[in-house]
Every structure is written in C-alpha cells, then in structure tokens.
Amino acid sequence: MNQCAMTKPFRSSRPAALFAALAALLILPACSGKPAADQPPLAGAAIGGPFTLVDKTGKEVRWSDFAGHYRIVYFGYTFCPDACPTDVAVAMRGLDLYAKTHAKQADELRPIFITIDPARDTPAVVGQFAAAFSPRLIGLTGSAAQVDVAAKAFAAYYAKGKATAGGYLMDHSRIAYLMGPQGEPITMLTLDKGPQGVAQDLEHWVK
Template sequence: MPQNPLARAAIIFGAGLAILALGIASYLYLQPKPAINQAQFDSNATGAQGSYGGPFTLTNDDGARVTNDTYAGRYLLIYFGYTFCPDVCPTSLSVMTQALDRLDSEAPKKAAAIQPLFITVDPERDTVEVLNTYVDFFHPRLVGLTGSPEEIAGVTADYRIYAKKVTEEGASDYLMDHTSAFVFLDPQGRFIRLFTHGTSAQEMADALAEVVKN
C-alpha cells in the first residue's frame, strides 16, 4: 500500500467503486427474468386464449415422434426445464409428482385425464436416452420431450418460455436460465392457468381437482 495518503485514498476509493459495481451487476443478474405471467393470460383478458401456445412436433423419451394432437382430449400440465438443472427443476417436478399422487388417490378419474409433460430447454444435452432415465425419477405418467434446437426454440417461443444458456467464467459446463412454472392447458389446448415455482403440492392438487371435469 502506498504511503502517500492521497494515493492510498485513491486506491481505497477505486476498490470501493469496483465492489459497488460488482454488487449492482450481481443484483441485476439475480432479478427475475422475462416470464409468463398469470394475469397476462387470464381467461378474461382480451385475446388471451387465441394468442398462447400452438401446435408442436417433438420426440418423446421412447424415441417416437409426437405432436400436440397425440395428447388431444387430455389436460396438459407442462414444465419446461432441463435434466442437468441442479435444483429448481427436480424440486418443481417433485412437487408435481406429489400433487398428482394425491389426485391419483383422491380422484383417480380426474388424475387420469391429466398428461404431465417435461419439455427440455436444453436439447443439446437432453437426448432421448437422458430424458428416458430422468423422467423415471418422477411421476410414472410423466413424458419427456426433446427435439432439434429449432423445434425447441419454436415451442418455447409459442409458450412464451424464457430460456438462455449461461456459462460462468472458469466453469467446465453451462447452466440454463429459464422460466420455472407449470403451464396448465385444457383438452382443447387452451390456457387455463400457471403454477409458479413455490406452489405447494396440496395447492396444485386442489386446483387441478377443481378444474378437471371428469
């Protein structure tokens, strides 16, 4: 450290600015990312039903090509995530599994009318084989879907899902920053509601039971 008081003060001041800048950058990075919003898709909102979602063609975790018509007539509970996710995705899928298990025991016909889907936002790593192993950790009816980067980009855009690759300096691999919410659609593919991250299994089970008509 320089002995000159002015030089010492300048260094301390500069270090303080650097710390402040780092703090601001960290704060901005940790802010919620663009995401789908419940109010934005409220069924009473003008044009909400007509402008959300759309047809898709993807590959399921058994290697078969499927489309949205494959699941016609069923309610869809869709989560967009990735298998390499360290915490948020497995937590959310565990909540979904608990909710469907409760519905299976309390109202099995209603539970059977719901098709849970896991659509990857990381098609580079989430191959058919990887998805097939991953979905086995959760609900037995959960189907994993993947596709080409272009197919995944199309479906995430249609469903307004934010997803971006994040590579930290010095890391050997990347993470995916993405919207964490379940999209719930009726048998005609129309938006019903979101289940945001933090929804409890009981809340989800109760809401599903209230909506499903079976």
C-alpha cells in the same frame, strides 16, 4: 359487476427478472360477466400451440397427440441443479395427491416435461429424468429448432447461462401450465404452495 383476473408473474431460475420482455403476455385480463373465480386465469392468453418433438424412444410426439386430455406442461432441463427437480417433484406429488381422490381424471391427465437444453438432453436422458419423478411424466426433447418452436408457443423463456466447473447452466422461466382438453391455457399451477397447492389447483380446474 364484471371482474378482471390478472395472471401471476413469471418465476425464473434466477432471482433477476429474466423474463421481463415477455411478461406482458401473462398480464392478460380474463374478463367476462362471470365472477373471476369461475374464469380460468389464462383464458384467452396466447399460450400453447403446435409442436413436434420426440420422446424417450425417439418417437415423434406432436401437441395434437394430446387432444382430449388435460395437460401439465413444464419447460426445464435435466442438468438443472435445483429449480427443475424441485418444481417437477412438486408438480408430480401434487398430481399423485389429486389421483387419490380423482383417479379417473388423473389417469386422463398428461404431465409433460420439455427440455430447453436439447444439446445435452437426448431422448434417453430426458426419459431417465422423467422416470425418476413418475411413470406418468412424459419427457420430450428434439432438435434446437423444434424446442425453440415449442418454447415460443408457450411463451417460455430460456437462454444459455454462464459456464461453470460442471458445465453450463440454463436461464429459464419456471412455469407449470395447466392446459385444457382442446389445448387451451387454463392456469399456472401454484408450485410455490407445494404438492397440496397443486392438488387443489387440479381439483378446481380439471372437470
């Protein structure tokens, strides 16, 4: 019997369901004649696409530059007080755990952090943020228009939040996408299960 795997819902930087308007994009059936366990949860989803951003040195980086590599993609911002540092730390620790038993595959995997706050996240700031978590992590920023193109390609929600004494916050979805060598969406990493859960996800899906 054919089985349909339903993707997991969005998590946002706030308890409220900020991303309800785009939730339908992730409630996509992954149906085939194969068992659901063998079918990537995001197979066929309209997630991922061309973008041009800049790295910590100001060098242009395109989505196509990562062709042939598995990729982890996370949208956040460096001034984030808790959610982004927590998520990125879990993802990178998970990658480190995975690397202990799959060193070659881990070396070919590209973890990418894309800011949704380019007004404050300059190339240098994004570079410092990424380096604080791992030398593997690639931090990217760009103009507001460039960031918007990337966010829309990955169905990533973001919006400027309320001002606080320390400056404004950003509302945003919290998803670490695992993307395949051809840029195809595979799954959302289970950050809520900690580094071990991320390592298990990578072991299962990275071939």
